[in-house]
Amino acid sequence: MRQIITVIAILFTLASCQTENKPIVSATFIDSLLSHYSDTAMHIASATETQFWKNRIDPANPGLVNEIKYASGLVNHFQLTGNIEHLLMADSILHAADMAFNQKEAGPKLAMVRNSILQHRFKEADSLLQQAKVIGIKNYESASMGFDVAFELGHYGLAEFGLKKMAGQTDYGYHFRKAKLAHYKGELDTAIASMHRASELAAGNIYLKQVALSNEADLHLHNGDGQQANDLYVQSIRLQAVDLHSITQLGWIALQHDKNDSLAEKIFRFVQSKTKAPDVLFKLAQVAEARGDSLQQKKWANEFVSIVTTTAYGNMYNKYLLDLYTGILHEPAKAEAIAARELLNRTTPQTYAWYVWALHCNNNAAAAEKVYQQQVSGKPLEGLELYWMGKYMQAQNKGFTAKQFFKAAYKNRYDLGPSMVNDLNKALAE
Template sequence: MKKIITILFIAIFFGCQEKAEKITDSNDYNKYLITTNIPSKEAIEKDYEFWQEKFNNDSTHLMEMNRLSGIHAALFGSTGDISQLKISEKLIKKSHDIAARNKDTYLRSLAHNYISQHRFKEAQVLLDSAYAYPDNKKQTEMMLFDVAMELGEYERADTLLGRIKSPKDFNYLIRLAKWSDHNGNLEAAIKYLEQARQVAEERNDQALKLWIYSNIGDFYGHAGRLSDSYNSYLKTLKLEPDNHYAKKQIAWLVYSSEKNAKEANRILDSIMVNHKAPDYHLLKAEIATYEGNFSEAEKQNELFIKTAENPDYGAMYNTYLINLYAETDPEKALKLAAMEINNRATPETYQLLAYAQLKAGHKEAALKTIEEYVAGKTEEPKALFHSALVYKANGMEEKVATLKEELLGATYELGPVKAKEIKNL
């Protein structure tokens, strides 16, 4: 996250906050909101039928299992159905068990699956095992970097980043961008992502372009470059018309920047026809809260909890659940926060613990958590916001004022509901 606040921005925020700049145009994306005849999903399902038939004839063939595990993972990406990811996991495990060679490949595949499930420690164990094999060490090192960042093992991540250094390599550049962002240098992160985008476009690699267009769109949003962010999401949709992530991010832009709740809900409703991820309910709850429709907000939050507590999701939605339970059941939030810290002890998870401690009435414990594990270690807006709340509860108004000034530059990321709370800090 950046430190971007300026006098001009503050003046604009306080003087013209009701005059939101119009960035989006529904004519740009309406064609991507069609909920029938989804080409990519149909292609995946056709591929699935072909390989499933072969697998039914001989369930010991590695090629069939490998293809099916990839197809089930793709179906998870396309539909949000967590059971598809679990089926993929089982197929990868079976492939690893019967394979006579290339064991490291299956270990990396299973680790990738575990990363998607937020099972980071288990993924790290698999990758450390894969690293013992002589081949493909760079691929393993890249994934070990990703896991180290998720686990808060930043010294190891730095070492691994040095090992994979290759200034013109796409995979190195996107990780260098992640490292720069972690260190609070958003400008450098965007520079490296733009270099990675150039590599992807020069190679005309659709998979790389899809990844970079959606991800750099997020970073442009963090930097307040909302037109660039929007156009990058449109590029994503041009390549993959049913890309649910890009559509969700456009819905956020329409809501958070333009304050058009009705249009944001229309976009979300179209996504939710074919993609069933729980967190759409959270966004709809946030929009309902902004509109003052608190019964609808409560309904959407309950739908999220009901869906996210499916055991198959494991810890995937713990951070969201902690935020919700901190308001309604702080003791439950505390237990979940402790579990999440055991899963990955990062400044971002510790700030959730502090928030739960604060809501449970343990303001001194919350302050200790912030001072020891969060302050000066992250620039993420949610962490700064929760830190400000903790400081306020402990009467530390000077620190609150400093964070408030910085948070005013992050209201797009936090949304209109939090923006009002920031003003009241």
């Protein structure tokens, strides 16, 4: 009987290995997607809509509707093209409208809240939201945007309170936010189910459907399920091919799971040709990392840094910068400065973990330990922070605690760069 059980166990292990090694991303699908991809119609539609509202603005007689619609069009164009200047211009338009009405209208402020969140200016978003509430806004806006701001600031109790106030089993926004909160709590099954429900409730709105599908895919990726994530990204792309996030994520699965760096690079370079957003430069650095090409990795890393450290991007890419400065670029003092600056923007277990890691890398051991004990220990973390805290514990010869962090990080391995995953595998094999 024991021999039968042993044979079954071996067969199960072999089957698992074969499943694990089987490529997920279809090169045929990617070839077809890239060869037939066209974003011309969407660019024209976006530009036409934006220009329409711009033309309706009368500088001599400032209004609200045209200005807010124009700003919204600029934000949509930013999301389509990755051109940060469109987002900054939207800010300028909204600020002018706000001042034209002596800051007594809620509309411009609510739009500025959304833009501030996009730009990771979370305390500014909170201030604007409070001003809008004083003026008077709808209960749903107060609850939903209250959740968004509180969640980003790390005020999770307030976020949950806002979520309860907007509770509605047939509301897209409620289920979308419920998924975010569940993910933070580590309740991935609940998060996935809620995001799936949001995708069902999107009905005929392709944009909302794609946002929910790609976020559901991201959650599956956080859960280590590359196949399910791939299927959802493909489903989103089939709805509307102009979904650069999902396309990029297919490249990431190709790199991390399939070990197909050529296909990953092909996808990332295609995305690079379609957007001005700098994110893909970071991905190209990770392709070089997977290849062990440190010179090329540094080239892409420095190009990324030169863009995202300009004033236009503010704090939008601090996490990426911290990764690079404590990694391939070896500039721990800059990492510490960025982590400290991020804490002025938001104080969450994640951002405190960034600070611990940066302090450790910059040889500020006592400060790192104090922050860890007070702000990080026992708190929910995501893949990158779990890995960093594992390395932090490893450096202190706390092997058992380090391994617990590494085990948790392995479940989130798609959040980690290629060399981190390799390091994680070695640590867990010891």
